[in-house]
Amino acid sequence: MSGNDSSFSIHARELGSWENFIYLIHDHATGRAAVVDPAWDVPAILDMAREQDVRITDVLLTHSHPDHINGVEELLAETDAQVHLLKAEAEFWGACPVVPTLYHGGDVVQIGETPVELWHTPGHTPGSACLHLPGHLIAGDTMFVFGCGRCDLRGGDPEQMFNTLRRIGEALPGETVVHPGHNYAVKPTSTINEQRAGNPFMQFDQLPDFVHYRMHEHDRVRNAPYAAVDRATLTGGG
Template sequence: MNIDVINLGPMDNCIYLVSEGQDALLIDPAWDMNFLEHTLQEKGLRLLAVFFTHGHFDHVKFAQDLLEKHRLKGYMEKNDVILSGIDAHMLNAYSGEQTFDVGPFRVEIIPTPGHTAGGVCIKIGNALFTGDTLFPGACGRVDLPSSDPREMRRSLVKLSKLPEDTQIFAGHSYGGKCSSTIGYERVKNPFMRNAIRDAEAL
């Protein structure tokens, strides 16, 4: 499995192109659909599905154009459908933990509310696409509509229980870095450390 990190937009977004052979998935495509189309064509890839970690505009901007062109429905947790602004008929809305088999990919959905009510992390093999839930050294904002700091703490504790070698790929390259491992974040990320500490104190 190959993972291409595509940085687009004014907010340091990390868009992920996951491929196996000629089959591909896009995670959180936004901002420049022409560039994404060119990348798919240049690599000779067939887009099978689009997944969203959450519905904030900077992770979905212009994505409906891509879905319509490829005659696909995107996958999004139901609580973020309205937030996204994407027409509901263009989305496969789901709830809770899910596993989707798409071509050669087994896509596991881990609900991680906190940044938004419908925030999820997307696990494919040993790669975990964390959107705005978990960043290297940080976590997503919890002062926005539909955010919840208690839910964020619970989500961080949940992620901390994944295998240490799980590779994380965040939704933004804040500080120039978008990837890390669960093991590293468990030790070095103050937000995850504090969430674990609070959970253990209960």
């Protein structure tokens, strides 16, 4: 699976027992690549890079949960990659095994000629990031296809998640491609338009309704693979 732009491409590999998506951002002009959330199977990640004939120069982390970072040290033993992370997540994590370059929301990491904007999108963890590239959003565990990350783990906050998802939905053009952190849905990628229409977590106008659904309702009434949800079903209007 890949997303292609004129100047970069995004390649995905599902790895590990929790259906994580590991992404490779390939900058065509320089042959450089960034691995997003190296975890589970570093030889498979290195194979991806070989298949694309790219040099891994950077590692971008969406957040610090083990299933997204458990390959960082092994990958750094094999490459000279620089690790990039939001300062807020580094502070939450407290035990990053390598020395990352730290950023604030809105900062841009340049992978060759490809700009990757780090959005601070708290809710799943305090320093969760989404990576915005022209026409694409790599969403980590902030947004899944027709879902969103849990907010009941340490550092999670459903109120922040409500605001984060609202901001994403308002800020991005509808045709933006969403690349989630896990393969939990009926399809691996989606668009912002499709999520605005069918992601249950983007259907609530009132914060308390969202918080109740995220914290007490969703996991009881819904199972993966996630499909589109009708707004009327959620609000009890139909």
